[in-house]
Amino acid sequence: MAQDAKNGSTDAVVAASGAGHADDGLSAGTAVIPADAIPNPGHPPHRKRVTDTNPKKEKRAERTVFTLFFLSIIGSIGAIAAYIAFPIENGNHEMVRMSTLFVGLGMALALFGIGVAAIHWGKALMNDKEGIDERHPVRGDDATREEAAEIFHLANEESGFGRRTLIRNSLIGALVAFPLPGVVLLRSLAPHDQDPVALLKETMWDKGVRLTRDPSGTPIKASDVTIGSVFHVIPEGLNELEHDKLNAKAKAIVLLMRLKPEDLIEDENRKGWSYDGIVAYSKVCTHVGCPVALYEQQTHHLLCPCHQSQFDVTRHCEVIFGPAKRPLPQLPITVNDEGYLVAQSDFTEPVGPSFWERLS
Amino acid sequence: MSTANATATTESTAPQQGGVRFTSAAANYIDDRTKVSAAVKEFGRKIFPDHWSFLLGEVALYSFVVILLSGTFLTLFFQASMAEVHYNGSYVPLKGMEMSVAMASTLDISFDIRGGLLMRQVHHWAALLFVASIGLHMLRIFFTGAFRKPRELNWVIGFVLFILAMAEGFTGYSLPDDLLSGNGLRIIDGIVKGIPLVGTWLSFLVFGGEFPGTDIVGRLYAMHIMLLPALVLVFIALHLVFVVVHKHTQFPGAGRTNNNVVGFPVLPVYAAKAGGFFFIVFGVIVTIASLFTINPVWNYGPYDPSPVSAGTQPDWYIGFADGALRLVPPHWETEWFGGTWSWNILAPLIVIGIFIVLVMVYPFIEAWITGDKREHHLLDRPRNAPTRTAIGAAGVTFYAAMWAGASSDLVATHFQMSMEGVIHALQFALIVGPFIAYFITKRICLGLQKKDRSIALHGYESGRIVRMQGGEYIEVHKPVSDYERWELVSFEEYKPLVLRPNDEGKITFGNRLRTVFSRWFFQDRVAPVTQGEIEAEGHNHH
Numbered sequence: 001m002a003q004d005a006k007n008g009s010t011d012a013v014v015a016a017s018g019a020g021h022a023d024d025g026l027s028a029g030t031a032v033i034p035a036d037a038i039p040n041p042g043h044p045p046h047r048k049r050v051t052d053t054n055p056k057k058e059k060r061a062e063r064t065v066f067t068l069f070f071l072s073i074i075g076s077i078g079a080i081a082a083y084i085a086f087p088i089e090n091g092n093h094e095m096v097r098m099s100t101l102f103v104g105l106g107m108a109l110a111l112f113g114i115g116v117a118a119i120h121w122g123k124a125l126m127n128d129k130e131g132i133d134e135r136h137p138v139r140g141d142d143a144t145r146e147e148a149a150e151i152f153h154l155a156n157e158e159s160g161f162g163r164r165t166l167i168r169n170s171l172i173g174a175l176v177a178f179p180l181p182g183v184v185l186l187r188s189l190a191p192h193d194q195d196p197v198a199l200l201k202e203t204m205w206d207k208g209v210r211l212t213r214d215p216s217g218t219p220i221k222a223s224d225v226t227i228g229s230v231f232h233v234i235p236e237g238l239n240e241l242e243h244d245k246l247n248a249k250a251k252a253i254v255l256l257m258r259l260k261p262e263d264l265i266e267d268e269n270r271k272g273w274s275y276d277g278i279v280a281y282s283k284v285c286t287h288v289g290c291p292v293a294l295y296e297q298q299t300h301h302l303l304c305p306c307h308q309s310q311f312d313v314t315r316h317c318e319v320i321f322g323p324a325k326r327p328l329p330q331l332p333i334t335v336n337d338e339g340y341l342v343a344q345s346d347f348t349e350p351v352g353p354s355f356w357e358r359l360s
Numbered sequence: 361m362s363t364a365n366a367t368a369t370t371e372s373t374a375p376q377q378g379g380v381r382f383t384s385a386a387a388n389y390i391d392d393r394t395k396v397s398a399a400v401k402e403f404g405r406k407i408f409p410d411h412w413s414f415l416l417g418e419v420a421l422y423s424f425v426v427i428l429l430s431g432t433f434l435t436l437f438f439q440a441s442m443a444e445v446h447y448n449g450s451y452v453p454l455k456g457m458e459m460s461v462a463m464a465s466t467l468d469i470s471f472d473i474r475g476g477l478l479m480r481q482v483h484h485w486a487a488l489l490f491v492a493s494i495g496l497h498m499l500r501i502f503f504t505g506a507f508r509k510p511r512e513l514n515w516v517i518g519f520v521l522f523i524l525a526m527a528e529g530f531t532g533y534s535l536p537d538d539l540l541s542g543n544g545l546r547i548i549d550g551i552v553k554g555i556p557l558v559g560t561w562l563s564f565l566v567f568g569g570e571f572p573g574t575d576i577v578g579r580l581y582a583m584h585i586m587l588l589p590a591l592v593l594v595f596i597a598l599h600l601v602f603v604v605v606h607k608h609t610q611f612p613g614a615g616r617t618n619n620n621v622v623g624f625p626v627l628p629v630y631a632a633k634a635g636g637f638f639f640i641v642f643g644v645i646v647t648i649a650s651l652f653t654i655n656p657v658w659n660y661g662p663y664d665p666s667p668v669s670a671g672t673q674p675d676w677y678i679g680f681a682d683g684a685l686r687l688v689p690p691h692w693e694t695e696w697f698g699g700t701w702s703w704n705i706l707a708p709l710i711v712i713g714i715f716i717v718l719v720m721v722y723p724f725i726e727a728w729i730t731g732d733k734r735e736h737h738l739l740d741r742p743r744n745a746p747t748r749t750a751i752g753a754a755g756v757t758f759y760a761a762m763w764a765g766a767s768s769d770l771v772a773t774h775f776q777m778s779m780e781g782v783i784h785a786l787q788f789a790l791i792v793g794p795f796i797a798y799f800i801t802k803r804i805c806l807g808l809q810k811k812d813r814s815i816a817l818h819g820y821e822s823g824r825i826v827r828m829q830g831g832e833y834i835e836v837h838k839p840v841s842d843y844e845r846w847e848l849v850s851f852e853e854y855k856p857l858v859l860r861p862n863d864e865g866k867i868t869f870g871n872r873l874r875t876v877f878s879r880w881f882f883q884d885r886v887a888p889v890t891q892g893e894i895e896a897e898g899h900n901h902h
Contacts, residue, residue, distance in 0.1 A: 023387065029731030030878060032853045036891040039851070041842035043615030043622070056877040061820070088450070088474055096471055100478045104650020111643035118636025125631045133407040133621040135607055135737055138510040172683060190565035197560060201569055214666050245444075248663035250546075283666065285703060287552025288422060289571070290543055291668040305672045307686040308769060308779055321780055322705040323685060327695030353550035354693060355560040355703045 043130075051124045061124040065117045072113025079106025134260040165230040181332040197357045200351045203235075205331060210236040211256060211280065211341040220256070221339045225278050230295045231256040233280065235343070251351055253283040253291060253333050256341070257313055259300060265315050273332035278341065281317050282351040284308055287324040302328070325354065408630045409610035409623035413500045418634060419493035421596065422641040423486045431485040431585065437473055439465040440535065440581035442574040451658050453525045459537070459662030459712050462577045466536040466657055473780045481649035487532060488654075489645060490527050491677040498522060502722070502752050505740035506609045509733065512723040514602040519720045521595045524588060526677055531584040533675055536655075542663025544674055545576060547682070554705030572663065611739045614843040618737050671770050676763075683765025684708035687787050715758065728878045730854055743812070744851035746805035753801035754794035761790040802884070809886035811822045815840060816848040816889045817897045856882045 014178065051058045082102035086095050140148065145171040156162045210219045214232040217239040241248055261277040273279070281302075283294045288308035300313040301320070309322030317328035329351050332344035350358055368877050381842040391397045408414075441461035447454050449464065451471045498518065501507055518727035523549050532542045549571040552563040568575030607621050616622050624630045660669075674682045692703040718725075726748065742749040764771065772779040818841035827833050840848070857878035861867050 027731060029733065029734040030854045030857050030882065031730065031732050031734075032855055034853075034888070034890055036890050038846070038849050038889065038894065040617060041614050041846050047515055075516075075842055085473060086474075092450075093471070096477055099474055100481070101650050104482075104646050106652065108643045108647040111639045111646060111742060115638075115639030115641075115643055116635045118632045119641065120636075122629045122632030122636065126632060128624075128629070129404065130622050131407045131625050132537055132615075133607065135619045135621060137735060138606060149815045166703075186565070189568060189575075190561065191569045194564070194569060196564045196570075200560065214663070234666070235372070244570070244573070246572050246663070246665060250571055253666045283608065285550075288547045290546055290550075290552070290672070291666055293666075293668045303779075305668055305670045305769065306543065307682070308783065309690075319690045322690060323688035325691050325702070325704055353553050354705075355553040355701045356555075356557055356698045356699045356830045357564070359695060 017030055020135045042132050043132075046129055049124065049128060050230075052128075056126070061120065065121045065125070068113045068117035068120070070113075072110045072117070072226070075106050075109025075111075075113055079110060082106050099150070163253055197355075200251075200352070200358075202357060203351060204238060204248050205235050205252060205254075205343045205346045207343065207345050208336070209343045210235045210336075211254065211333065211343065214253065215239070219340045222275060222278060222335045222341055223339060225256065225258045225341075227258050227260060227277065228297050229258055230297075231285070237336075251284065254280050255292065255295065255302065256280045256333075257295065257300075259314065263300065263314050267316065267320075268314065270330065270332075272334075273344070275333055275335055275341070278312065278333065280333045280341075280343075281311075281328040282331065282347060283328075284352040285324060286319075286326040286351075287322070287353060288327060292328065383575050388410075391685075397495055403604075404627045405625040406604075407607075407621045407623045407625055408634075409608050409621055413504075413613055414608065415637065416493050416500055416568035418637060420490055420497055421600075422638045423490040423493060423639070423645065424592065424596065426486040426642055426645050427483060427490060428589070430479045430486060431589075433475075433479045434469065434483055437465060437469050437476060437587055438462070438535070438581075440578045442537065442577050454661065455657060457662065459576065462535060462537040463657070463662045466538070470658065478649060479644075481654050482645055482650075483532075484654045485648045485652075486645045487529055488675070488677070489641075491522075491529055494518075494522050494525055499752070499756070502748055503742040503771060504609070504611075505736065505748065507723040507811075508736040509727060510606055510735050511602070512620055512727065514606070515723050516600060516720060521592065521599065521798070524592050524595065527628065528584065528588045528592065529675060529677055531580045531588065533655075533678075534580050535577060535584065536657045537663050539660035539663055539667065540657075540672065542572065542665075543668055543672055544663070544678075544797075547685070550648075551685075551705055551709070554702035556699060556701060558707070572665070607737070609737050609739050611741070614846045616738065618735070621737075651694075671773070673766055673770070674707075674830040676766075679766030680759055680762040681708070681712060683762040683768070683786075684712055686765045686768055687762065687783065687790055689787075712762075715755075719755065725877075726881075729857075729874060729881055731857070731874075732854075740851065743805040743808040746802050746809070746884065749805050750798045750802035754798040757793040757797040758790065762788050763791055766791075806884060806886060807826055812848040813886060813889055816845050817893060845889075851888055852888050853885060854878075854882045855885075 019157045020196045051061050079102075082099065082105075086099035086102065086311060088095050088099065161168055179219040186306055191222070208269050211231075211233045211237070212219050214234045217234065217236065219236060220231060220233070233256045235252050238245065238249055238252065256278065257274075258278045264274065264277060264279065266274065283291050283293065285304040285306065286306065286309055287309050290304050292302050292309070292311065294303040294305055295301075295313075296303065302313060302317065303309075304311075304324070306320065307323055309324035310320050311317040311324070312320050316330060319325065319327060329347045329349050333341055334344050373541070387397075437630060439461050443461050444458055445461055445464050447457050447459050447467065448466050449455075449467050449472055451467055452466065466480075469480055471477070501515065501518070530544075534545055549563050549567060552566060553559045555562060563571070566576070567573045568579070608623070610616055610621060624633070647686075661667075665843070673679070685705070688704040688707060694701045694703065740748075742752075765783070766781045768786060769779055771777070772782045819837040822836045822838045824836045825833055826836055857875045859867060859872065859875040862871065
């Protein structure tokens with residue numbers, strides 16, 4: 001900002017001479033210091049309140065104040081009474097409601113009583129004559145600044161801070177470096193025995209894993225899936241996981257829909273991924289990962305409720321609106337000999353939001 | 361600070377009554393050991409000016425106290441663990457369901473601990489009020505120019521507080537581990553993963569592995585109750601120390617100058633009013649909390665990656681960031697240099713980042729443009745700084761477009777519009793809206809200034825029409841009093857900078873740039889009425 005300071009002082013000369021202003025010596029910048037400004041008329045005369053002139057009103061204000069303080073006491077007692085009066089018995093929500101309501105209102109009365117009374121006291125009864133403080137520039141006065149400068153000078157002399165530059169520079173270096181280990185320690189927050197990229201590229205789905213209902217886990221027969229219906233799907237065995245069930249679920253959730261086969265516009269190389277108009281797509285939005293749970297039956301559009309990305313199921317879930325970039329990954333499915341829907345393999349690409357190493 | 365009124369606290373030595381004798385004995389005892397009389401002498405009669413808008417900062421401070429109190433209650437009962445349990449509390453619809461200990465203890469606080477639900481709601485409502493009042497307080501500071509020298513640093517400190525408040529809000533919001541908060545974390549995970557090069561690793565670091573893992577609630581809890589509140593307290597303390605050092609700003613008015621403070625002394629009036637106001641803020645929060653349910657996590661259920669509800673929204677203060685994510689057009693993602701660049705995430709982050717930095721450094725930008733090195737303790741009426749006010753309006757519009765984006769789906773369903781139409785309208789509002797707001801606001805300000813000028817010169821329109829002898833009709837204007845006029849004319853006028861070579865005869869790029877900005881700021885302006893004009897007007901007007 002040194003450059004600017006210089007600019008500032010030059011145009012003080014250009015635009016305003018600054019003569020006669022209180023902050024002498026400081027640039028007024030491009031502010032215009034008018035020669036014939038209207039003078040400040042000074043403080044307006046003090047106007048008395050009704051409580052100053054009318055003893056009856058004063059008495060009344062006094063009564064109001066102490067009544068409010070008494071009301072506050074009543075509120076506090078009321079809150080305690082409500083706490084006792086509305087015990088919470090198992091499953092009785094009415095009591096929770098009453099307890100919250102009346103303990104709260106009692107406390108509110110206690111607080112308002114004090115607040116309103118104190119302010120009313122201040123406004124109606126305490127002296128209301130305005131006071132005036134003088135301001136002084138925030139900077140320390142010259143004598144103080146000189147003393148401070150002298151202290152720094154002495155400290156510099158006595159320590160050799162300015163002279164022994166190598167010591168000084170090494171101190172600065174050490175001070176910059178010393179917090180770094182603390183930051184590095186936070187590395188322990190990340191698991192060291194996992195490969196994020198590999199984990200993000202695989203899910204529980206595999207060849208022959210049955211598609212089951214979310215959350216019950218019952219398997220789905222192709223014949224259960226009527227045209228226009230939609231199923232929320234998890235892989236069989238997910239519910240039985242001991243560890244990190246939610247981690248597995250966050251990646252593996254799938255939406256299953258049956259369209260009229262003629263409505264589906266399928267790629268040549270994905271022809272075998274659906275079964276008789278039944279298609280399965282990852283439910284995790286490719287934008288930032290919310291579940292894409294809203295299916296519009298008529299248009300075959302999937303909508304993510306978080307940021308409104310829309311996917312067209314008839315065209316391999318390509319993005320037709322919203323901030324997402326990539327279509328939802330498709331899960332190749334087929335039917336096993338018992339008529340249950342099963343996966344042909346895992347997803348062929350990572351599901352969920354984009355990440356740096358998605359391709360490499 | 362050095363002008364304490366010596367009239368305060370002179371203790372009388374005359375015979376005293378019982379109560380007074382005890383008070384003065386106690387005061388003596390304490391002063392003998394703490395030298396507190398020095399502080400009382402210094403600050404006891406310190407003057408604070410009055411204006412309703414000065415209360416906004418106080419609301420923020422007081423709601424933070426309420427947050428601390430209610431939060432302490434909650435920490436006594438909340439357990440920040442993601443271990444899975446079968447819920448066995450008294451809320452029947454969720455009985456037997458698998459959920460984290462965090463969620464279960466939140467339900468216990470709500471249904472099995474007397475006063476627990478009230479405290480949860482007090483905490484949440486107070487948090488909302490905290491962020492809201494900080495925002496309004498910042499707008500007040502901005503539009504009145506209170507950030508000018510010597511208060512630029514305090515603007516930055518206050519700004520940091522705003523960011524900290526949002527961080528506190530978000531970490532707290534995520535703690536119950538309910539469906540909504542889990543989805544919020546999912547979005548954070550997606551955003552972190554979108555950061556180039558380190559995003560994947562960073563996401564694993566934050567979540568301790570794959571999303572959602574079992575660590576995140578405990579980590580957020582540590583932030584929420586230790587580090588962030590400590591920082592908030594430190595910055596509030598700094599903020600208030602500066603308020604004392606600078607003394608409060610005041611609006612221009614008769615008798616008020618840049619070198620004085622007109623108002624009420626701390627003891628007794630200001631203490632009574634401010635102290636009372638704390639109880640009123642507290643009372644308002646408790647009233648709302650006892651009457652209106654907020655964040656009913658039992659309706660959402662525990663977090664599960666699969667379900668989600670339509671109309672999913674963050675708490676309002678994080679809405680601008682979520683909305684920005686929605687306003688990106690499709691397909692903004694590229695694969696460059698073997699990595700995935702998620703512009704649909706980076707673009708909003710960059711835009712918000714630039715916006716935030718601009719807001720934070722605005723005092724320095726304006727100081728550079730005006731070149732004014734003097735201290736400013738008198739506030740600007742917003743109309744008297746038309747360009748600044750217009751910039752503020754543009755910023756508010758920009759923010760509001762992003763903010764409304766977070767509710768685009770609800771706007772669409774409630775007003776029966778197409779969801780795509782709402783997004784497109786908001787995209788338009790984001791880009792073009794600020795310019796429209798800028799021009800309209802600036803015109804309004806200039807118009808109001810002209811109106812002020814005419815009132816200062818000719819007085820108010822009285823509404824009384826008089827027919828003159830010659831048949832001419834005139835409306836009688838009532839002159840304003842000197843006191844009223846002063847409020848209309850006491851503002852500063854800045855002229856655009858004239859481009860001149862510096863001492864070395866060169867025109868620097870910086871100076872050129874400054875000239876451009878200065879012209880932009882001060883080209884259109886209305887000068888305050890001068891004494892000469894008043895007198896000339898007097899002659900014209902019999």
